[in-house]
Amino acid sequence: MKQTLKILVVDDNEVDRMAVRDALTKAGVQMELFEVSDGNDAFSALSTTAYDCVFFDYRLPDQHGLTFIQQLRSLKIKVPSVVLTAQGDEQIAVQLIKAGATDYLSKSKISPEMLAQVLRSAIRIYWAETQAALVNQQLRESHEQLIRKNQELQRQQQQIQMQNFKLLEVSQLKSHFLATMSHELRTPMNAIIGFSQILFRSKFGQLTHQQADMVERILNNGKHLLMLVNEVLDFSKLEAGRLDLKAEIFDVSKVINLTVGEMRSLADAKNLSLLVQTDLQNTLVFNDPVRIKQILINLLSNAIKFTESGEIWVEVKELPASRVTIVVRDTGIGIAPRDFKRIFEAFRQVDQTITRKYPGTGLGLAIIDSLVRMMGGKIFLESKLGIGSMFKIELPRQIRLFTEAADAPAIQLDGDEIYRSAKNPHNSSSQTR
Template sequence: MSEEQFSILLVDDDEVDRLTVKRALKKAGLRALLIEAKKGAEAITKLQPSGNNLVPVPDTNYSSQTVDSTNHIFDLILLDYRLPDIDGLHLIAKIKELNLDLPLIVLTGQGDEELAVEIMKAGAADYLSKAKIEPKSLAKAIENAIRIHRAEQAVRLANQRLRASNELLVLKNQELERQQQQIKLQNIKLQESYNLKSEFLATMSHELRTPMNAIMGFSQLLLRQYPDPLTEQQQNLVRRIFNNSKSLLDMINEMLDFSKIEAGKLEVNSQKFDLNYLVKLTVEELRSLAIQKHLNLAVDIQLEDQFIIQDLNFVKRTLINLVSNAIKFTEAGEVKVKVWSTDETKVAISVTDTGIGIAPEDHEKIFQAFRQGDQSFTRKHSGTGLGLAITQSLVKMMGGKISLDSELGKGATFTVEIPRKYDV
């Protein structure tokens, strides 16, 4: 039996029947506070917050006691179907008009079972025959009605909260959809601007290459002292023209490659080639840069199988960018190129220098486009800042990765790892 104390409104015009109910509750040990009403109108009044005089039914030695219960809420109504002023159906309708959500058990006389069923259809929780009221059955009916009613209330409350949450989610989803539409429109505009920028870079780079090649070509003719010999001062000036033109052409080529990568117009063209030969050839092409700065340029190749299937131009461009960068940022010491197999499916190429090094906080930045370790206008080393960004893109396109190990003032090592065979 539940230890909870229930408040019950007992509506019955027969004093004997009311007494029977109270005795049954006492015998069943059900803790209850009763308010009695003899008529329907009186019951409606009792259901108002103002005039509830609750009568406790103690576990032992029943005694009537008046309790102030202003604003008390009932847990249950025990209702006699036949009242002097109103029948059960109309009373239930009036109770509903008060917006009271209470479980209700109908007490019927002999032969009122069909009417009781109609009342249950109208909203009653259960019905009991007065002639068959027993302590256990009455207590069980009351507890079941209250328990089921509370469970239904909890379900309704949960459903209300769920509906409120759903409505809130719908509003949030609508707002998110609106924001997504705005983002899509902004992305479209950004993509258009991005494409225009890439096309502009590609067009300008292509157009600038023609006059730069002409300037370099004429400079080379002059350096050959054709048709007339040049003075030493004139040769020095022409060499400056040629060297600066070459630097500009390198920058233009970087811009052109970068614009092609951004536009997705650069594709991998895999072929089988001798990596050993390509590395040695590329290093020799760059050796003059090292000699000008009195740097030692070393090569260490440890390959059992020197043939790979990759994009030859991508590998060569990657090696050129890393070695030329190492030479550019190294004032004394050496630049070393090492090639080896990491396993049966991959090869690695590292370029190590004894140059200025790169601070740890700049390791990620230097792979960004137009970024260098020194971003100031007074930096010593010129360049577009695209070399490493292009290199990283080329390595990724080959299915590989590039890493950096460096500290400021202690040189740097760039390591590229690529598959032996490009996987289309």
């Protein structure tokens, strides 16, 4: 032991104290040795000085060794303690160790080697116990801290759940409000459109050029407003899961040509070329013709809206695995790559300002995306700023309605079988952008 140790010897027998002193000296222990003869003096010394080890007789004149150990613990005095016992008192020494003593040594076995060994062992045991107690304390504190954090996380989780419930309730109320308002607005809008059309009939009198122009503006704006209202109504139904596809067998090329014909006047008004190319060996499909038309109208409306000059192409092609694709290309303003994902979000437009050049609800592409998913299809987007955009819709030739029985009979279409299945199309579809 290289460091100087402070050692306290507690024994009323001066000869025994001398024996301890001599043995430690001969063992070469560098120390400051202090001696007292009873327990009271020992506690006075221990309360004012930090000792590295205490050797004490288990039979002190003023108290028993067990009492001495208990008082050390009650006063929270921590120090390595070695009990010096008489011959045959090993059992008592064991009890003292159980009470808190570090080690014991029979006075008859005191020797330089033995005493030095006991001293080193007592100090090591004490420091090991101290470190273990410190680690245990840290573990307890960590455990308590984890419990507090866990409680805080549970509290936050409950708050998040409550917020989610509130958000869900608000979303449901919003969807219900949109559906209700859209439905209520359709009635007067249909009346405005209907009466505007009646005014054009000759049996109600010939309109002047100025009157006809005003009635035509009312009619066109009424139709436009009704289209916006229908978009909101469709979106609210899609969001609430209450929009069902009404599938039937129809000629997809006819639906596309009729739809393009309806939209051609809008393209002509901007001097845009609107071209259609159909390349299908079999033009019959099993799908919802109204929703197919809605998808194409939304795509063409966007293409015409965002194209100032040039051309718009509509292509319908055959794909492997009994699929068809509808492609709408334009030479419009294009879309930045960072906006590819955002434009499919509801109410989202690239320009969100109220002074934006291109009006609209921002629901068109969101509705298209939802309808394509319902049909078990995919939608692809390619675009470059200033060059144009390409939206490609891939759809199965026959959609699967999950409300139909899985074992329903197949429908034969010119050699192509269209199967009805109870499989949910949302689970079998994917989207690529």
